[in-house]
Amino acid sequence: MNSKRIAFLGFGEAARAFHQSLSKKDPALEFFAWDILLLDQSSQMRDVIESRNVAIVDPSDFGDADWIFNAVTADQSYVALERIVEYLGDDQLVIDINSVAPDKKRRSAAMIEETGAEYLDMAVMAPVHPHHHQTPVLIAGKMVNDLAQDLTELGFNFRIISTDVGEATAIKMVRSLFVKGLEAITVETLLAAEASGCLEEITASISKSYPGLGWPDFAKYQFERTTTHGHRRAAEMRESAATLNNLGLTGSLANEIANVQEKMGFVGKPTSGETDLTERVVQVLKGRRGTNT
Secondary structure, eight states: OOOOEEEEESOSHHHHHHHHHHHHHOTTOEEEEEOGGGGOTTOSHHHHHHHTTOEEOOGGGGGGOSEEEEOSOGGGHHHHHHHHGGGOOTTOEEEEOOOOOHHHHHHHHHHHHTTTOEEEEEEEOSOSTTTGGGSOEEEESTTHHHHHHHHHHTTOOEEEEESSTTHHHHHHHHHHHHHHHHHHHHHHHHHHHHHHTOHHHHHHHHHHHOGGGOTTHHHHHHHHHHHHHHHHHHHHHHHHHHHHHHTTSOOHHHHHHHHHHHHHHHHOOOOTTOOOOHHHHHHHHHTTTTOOO
16 A cells, blocks of 8 residues: 555544554554634634644635545534535545434535545444544445455454445434433433432432343433533434434434534543542532523
C-alpha cells in the first residue's frame, strides 16, 4: 500500500483516537485536519491538533488528501462535507464515520460522488477507546471490496455489509436506539428514585431482577457516558428517530431519548474521583425540566 495523506474533517474524540493508532501503525502516513472550532479564537482546538503533530489546513486543502475522515457530529455531517466538496475530485475517498440516518449518508454520497471522489459509509460499533482505529466497524459502499486490502493492512477491524451506502449506518442507528435508550432509562429511573426518596429500594429491586447487568457499576457507567457524551448522543438519537420515521415506524421514542441525553450533557463530565453523581444531576436537571434543549 502506498503512503497516504489522511485528512480529518473534525478533530474530536474519534478522529484523535484514529490518528493516535494509525500514526503508530504506519509512521509514513501524513495527517492534516480542519475543525470548525478553529474559527473560535477561545477554543483550545488549535493546541489539541498541533500537540499531536497534525497539520492544520483550510477546507480548500482537502483536495490534496487521499482519504478524508468525516468525523464531526451527527447534526453537522452533511454541512461539513459541503465545506470541502468543491475541492474534491478523482482518486479521493471520503470515509464518513458519523452516526446518522441512512438517507443522510445517501445524500452525502451523492454529493461526493458527483465530484468523482468515492464515499464509504463506515459505522463505528463500539467506543473508540481503548482500540482506536481497530474498534469494530461496519462498512458499505460501491468500493468496499477494493478497499478491503488497504483497510486490512492498516489494521482496521471491519466487516463488509453491502455495496449500498446506508446499510452500515442503518445497523448502527437501530442498535443505538437500544444502547442509548438503556442509558436514558437507567439515569431517569435512578434520578426519579433519588427525588422520590426510594433510591436504595429501587436499586436493590433492579439489581435482583437484572443481576447480569452488574449493579452498581453498570449504573455508574451509564451516568458517566451520558454526562460526558450526552450532547453528541442526543444528535445521534435524533438521527435514529429520522431512521425510524423513514421506515414508517415512530421516532418519538428516540427523540425523547435524545432529550434525556442532551439534558445529561448539560450536567458535564464527572469530577476526578467522583463516584455518586445523582445529587448533582438532580439539582442541575431540576432547572431544565420542561425546557426545550
